[in-house]
Amino acid sequence: MTANHTIAAEILHHRSKSLAKGDPVSLPIVPAATFHLPEVAGAAHIYGRNGMSTWEAVEAQLALLEQAEVVSFPSGMAAISAALMAVLKQGDRLIIPADGYYVTRVFSAGFLAPFGVEVVEMATRDYDTADFSGAAVVYLETPSNPGLDVVDIAAVVARARAAGALVIADNTTMTPLLQRPLDLGCDLVVAADTKAPAGHSDVLFGHVAGRDPALMARVRDWRRLSGAVPGPFEAWQVHRGLETLELRLERMCASAAVIAQRLGEQAGVTAVRYPGLAGDASYAVAQRQMGSGGFLIGFQMASAARAERFLTDCRYLVQSTSFGGTHSSGERRARWGDQVAEGFIRLSVGIEPLEVLWSAMAEALGES
Template sequence: MTTQMDRRVAELLHHRRAGLAKGDPVTLPLTPSTTFHLPDVQGAPYIYGRNGTPTWSAVEAQLALLEDAEVVSFPSGMGAISAALMATLRAGDKVVLPSDGYYVTRVFARDFLAGLGVQVTEIATRAYAQADFTGCAVVYLETPSNPGLDLIDIADVVARARSVGAKVIVDNTTMTPLLQRPLDLGADLVVAADTKAPGGHSDALFGHVAGRDAALMARVRDWRRLSGAVPGAMEAWLVHRGLETLDVRLSRMCASAEVIAARLAQHEAVQAIRYPGLATDPAHDLAKRQMTGFGFLIGITLKDATVAEGFLERCAFMTRATSFGSTHSSGERRARWGDAVPEGFLRLSIGVEPVEALWSEIAAALG
C-alpha cells in the first residue's frame, strides 16, 4: 500500500512536470542570474536575486512537498536557525534552548540574542519533560540531540508550551522530514541544515525553515530579504539534485546504522553506545512512537581521547569531519569542540558504503 510519504517522495521527483513545455530540460536548469527583465514590476515572478530566484523556488517546492508546509531556504542551517529565532523573539522575551544540542545555536543565543535583551535559559534535552515553560515566548528543542542522541516527546512539549502561550521551534536536522515530522506533532516551526543528508554530498551549505502559520512564515521570509541571508543558486541546484536521492540514501544509511550499532554494542572496546534503534537504548520506546526510522547517527564512547582518535585514524572508511549525513561515513570526537561528553565519545555518521565492507574496517580499527 502506498503511504503518504511514498506519495510525497514520488511527487518530489516529478514536481516540475506540470510546468514543462515541449523541448524543456527535464532536469532543473541552474539560474545564476541576480537580475531579471522588468519592463514593469507588477506580476513579475522574479525581481532581484535577494528576493527570490527560479532555483530557490524549485528546491523550496521539493522541501515543501516533504514538509507539507511553506518553506523558506537559507544559505546554511545556522542561517535558518537564526532567522527562526529572530522572527519569533523580541527584547524582553524568554527562550529555552537545549544545553546539550548543537553548540553554535547556544553561542548565537548567548552572544547575540542576550545582547538584544532576550533572556536565554539552557536545559538538558531530557529535562524538557519536567520543565515549566511559564513566561517563555519560544521553546526551542532538538531531538535527537546533537551529539548525545537524547530524545524528547515533541507532542508533549508542544502541548505544555502552547498552554502558556509559547511557540515551539524544532531542529529536525538529524532526522529530516522523512524520518520525523515535528509540524505534524504541533511544532510552529521546523529548522534544518540541508547541508547534511538532504544535500548529501558534502558540497553545499544550505538550510530551511518550514511552517504552516502564514504570518509567521512571512516574518521568516522578511528576515531573509532584509538581512540578505540568501542562498546561492549553485548551492540550491546541488541540494535540489541531492533531494532526488534522499529517500534511497536514507534507507541504506539507516539500515546499515542498525546493523553496525548492534555489533558495536557487543564490542569489548565500546564502553557505551547511544543509538535509538537499539532495544536497550533509553530513548528506544519514544523513538518507535515519534519517528519512522532510527537515523544514521551512532554515539559511542571509547576508553579515552587517544583511543578514540586512534580509531578514526586507522579506519579507512571513516572520514574525519565535523559534519554528517553524507554518502561517506564520518566520525568525530566531539569533546574537542567543548560538548559535554566523555573525552572518548565519538559521533559516527553512517554513509552508503556496503555495510559489510564498512563493518570490516570499523572492526579492524577497533581491534
C-alpha cells in the same frame, strides 16, 4: 506503499507537469541578480535578493517533504537565526537545549542575550518535565546532537502551548522523512540541508518550514531584509541531492541499526547511543515519533587517544565535523567543547555496503 514513497516520487516529478516540449528535464541554474522590468506589476521576479526560479524549485521540493511552506537559506545556522529573530523580541525568554548543536548556544548567548532576550539552557532529557512558564519560545532538538537524547515532541508542545510559548524544532538529524515535528504541533521547523538532504558534503544550505502564514511571512521578510539568501548553484545542488534522499536514508538507517547493535558487543566500546536500539533510553519515545532510529550513533572509547586512533585507522571513515553524507564519518566531539566524555565518538553512517564498512570498523576497533 508508505507516505514517504509517495513523497519521494513527487519530489522526483514535481517539475514534470510544467515542462514544455524541449525543456530540460534537469533543473536549470539561473544565476541572475537582476531581471528585465519594463514595468514591475506582474513580474515573476524583481531582484535576486527577493527570489529566483532556482530557489523556488528547491523550496517546492522541501515543501513536499514538510507538507508546509518553506523558506530556504544559505546554511542551517542562517535558517536557525532567521527563525529565532523572526519570533523573539526584547524581554522574551528563550529555552534552548544545553546539549544540542553548540553554535545555536553561541549565537543565542552572543547576539540574542545582548539584545535583551533571556536565554535559558536546559538538558534535552529535562524538557519532558520542565516548567515552561514565562517562556516565549521553546527551542528543541531531538534527537539531540551529539548525545542523541529524544524528547516527546507532542508532550513538549502541549506544555509549551499551555505556557503561551511557540515551539521551534531543529529536525536536522532526522529530516521530514524520518520525523515530522510540524505534524506533532511545532510552530516552526529548522534544518541544515547541508547534511542528509543535500547528502554529498559539497554545499551549505538550510530551511525554515511552517504552516502559520504570519510566522512564515516574518521569516521570509528576515531573509529579504537581512540578505541571508542562498545562491542559485547551491539551490541546484540541494535540488539534485533531494532526489535521492529517500533511497540514501533507507540504506544509511538500515546499516546504522546493524552497526549500533554490533558496537554494543565490542570490547572497548561503551555507552552506545542509538534511538533504534531496544535497550536505549530513548527507544520508547523514538518508536512513537520517529520512522527509524536514524543514521547517527554515539559511543565511547576508553580515552581520547584511543578514539582518535580508531578514527584514523578505519579506512572507510572520513574524519569531519558534519554528518549525513554519502561517506560514513566520525568525530570525537569533546574537541569542540561538547559536554561529552573525551573518548565519545559521533558516527554518521553513510551508504557504503554494510559488511565492507563493518569489516573496516571491526578491524580498527580490534587494534590495541
